[in-house]
Amino acid sequence: MNSIELFTGAGGLALGTHQAGFRHRGLVEWDEDACDTLRNNARANSVPGIDDWRIHHTDIRLLSFDRFGSGDVDLVAGGAPCQPFSLGGKHRAQDDARNMFPEFVRAVRELQPRAFILENVKGLLRASFQNYFEYIKLHLTYPTITKKRTEDWPEHRARLEDVHTKGRFQGVKYNVVAQLLNSANYGVPQQRERVFIVGFRADTGLEWHFPEPTHSEDALIWDKYVTGEYWKRHGIRRPASSRSFSLSGVRMRDLENGPPITTKPWVTIRDTIADMPEPRADRDAKGFTNHKLMSGAKVYPGHTGSPIDMPSKTLKAGVHGVPGGENMIAFEDGSVRYLTVREAARMQTFPDAWRFEGAWSEVMRQLGNAVPVGLAAVVASSVASKLTSTQPVQEHQGSELQAPRRHHA
Incomplete structure (x- = not known):
């Protein structure tokens, strides 16, 4: 087609x-x-x-x-x-x-x-x-x-x-x-x-x-805070903060007493970058293009980054450059760093072989758009x-395909 x-x-x-x-x-x-x-x-x-x-x-x-x-x-x-x-x-x-x-x-x-x-x-x-x-x-x-x-x-x-x-x-x-x-x-x-x-x-x-939909937040919550499968998948100890995690009582009861969850868990940042090496500032990591650390990430009001154990926030192009919060990873210890271009590309599900041209801010604009x-x-x-369930129609509606007409009435 x-x-x-x-x-x-x-x-x-x-x-x-x-x-x-x-x-x-x-x-x-x-x-x-x-x-x-x-x-x-x-x-x-x-x-x-x-x-x-x-x-x-x-x-x-x-x-x-x-x-x-x-x-x-x-x-x-x-x-x-x-x-x-x-x-x-x-x-x-x-x-x-x-x-x-x-x-x-x-x-x-x-x-x-x-x-x-x-x-x-x-x-x-x-x-x-x-x-x-x-x-x-x-x-x-x-x-x-x-x-x-x-x-x-x-x-x-x-x-x-x-x-x-x-x-x-x-x-x-x-x-x-x-x-x-x-x-x-x-x-x-x-x-x-x-x-x-x-x-x-x-x-x-x-x-x-x-x-x-094929994935849901409810399934991710279940994996994290009920079965703990999310942490097991990543081979890490269940964080202490997760034990104090609280949903509203009504929602938790709905999850526990409701019908089985048939969707898959939301895919998180940790899921997405688990197989990638930590980025370096001086060069791309071996085997990964556009995977270089950009320094200067900071937390300030309204710019707190995307928690690593959630899907990222919406990547944005920004009117005056790249926004700080949406393009940062927020780790459990309170530290933050910018997503590399390759990590941001994974958030947008581009294949790793896809290379981006331009300066960092320009490439992040491309990704944000x-x-x-x-x-x-x-x-x-x-x-x-x-x-594909039907054959293409070669002529239709008075042969407009061959001679499209503009209507003013």
């Missing part, structure tokens, strides 16, 4: 969709360092099967999708720049010049894939952005109903609502669903909440729902499974 990857960044979503079986016909990214990361890994074939990746270093607003061919793309995927909607950003949303949702819709309109996957930050669900979020979903439902030059997005939304409630649209339509997913619930060692918007072209007739590979693979594999 063929795919197009937009806003590729360091390649997290692209690797996940690649693992799910999609063959990328093009990857679009404007940041030079991120493009270097993609090119160098493709050239080295860091992951089998990526040596033919075609990276387009360009502003997506200047890109014509005609070069990818119409009717020959099964999936369009991308994580549009999150800063306009990020809780840590300036919250300008649709008024931010970095708002690239219209470009993602344009890609869907022009390529008309059988499915799409769009990822973005939890901040998109804030009450102040709710109307625009609903507008995005409606525009993705009817991508050929374009915004007129003379109207603003609320007016365009009103037209889309008219079409939607009428229920008899004859053009290209997508069945769209959205859900907030926590990466930790799918085996990623990071508590990273992200909104996924997934759509299937209506003529495919496919039914789909988001994958069920990335989609966790493992979560991307889970969602994309579920989409791929549905798409």
Whole structure:
């Protein structure tokens, strides 16, 4: 199955969709360092099967999708720049010049894939952005109903609502669903909440729902504080602090008296770096690229680091550089240190063979903006499974694949 990857960044979503079986016909990214990361890994074939990746270093607003061919793309995927909607950003949303949702819709309109996957930050669900979020979903439902030059997005939304409630649209339509997913619930060692918007072209007739979580905090609590299996797994004495650990009485009774826990435990930082040597400041550890100690980690109010026996906090790119707390490991003795690039890459479930280009702060920015590979693979594999259950449709909805039309009514 063929795919197009937009806003590729360091390649997290692209690797996940690649693992799910999609063959990328093009990857679009404007940041030079991120493009270097993609090119160098493709050239080295860091992951089998990526040596033919075609990276387009360009502003997506200047890109014509005609070069990818119409009717020959099964999936369009991308994580549009999150800063306009990020809780840590300036919250300008649709008024931010970095708002690239219209470009993602344009890609869907022009390529008309059988499915799409769009990822973005939890901040998109804030009450102040709710109307625009609903507008995005409606525009993705009817991508050929374009915004007129003379109207603003609320007016365009009103037209889309008219079409939607009428229920008899004859053009290209997508069945769209959205859900907030926590990466930790799918085996990623990071508590990273992200909104996924997934759509299937209506003529495919496919039914789909988001994958069920495979991991849980309850299972980790059980392993730590009831059976102690977590500590045994790591061959360490159960910490004294764990004996004084207390949940609310109600929750502990629920765990002990409730149905069996069928999920796996959340994956912790300790789980993730257990086989790695301690980093050194002067050079990479043997056998591990990008694994060098960065000094200067400090604890101060609001920046306490991620406890080693929990999934990490959400890695962030930061508006003014790398935040201190989210990118530090907090040890039981109260000490902290920065995650190395390789450790941060593991928090994002990048393969160890994946090399990152650029200065430390730049690479951590790439990682902070990335989609966790493992979560991307889970969602994309579920989409791929549905798409392979039916044959691609070559003509649909009045042959819009061959000649996409824009609707203004």
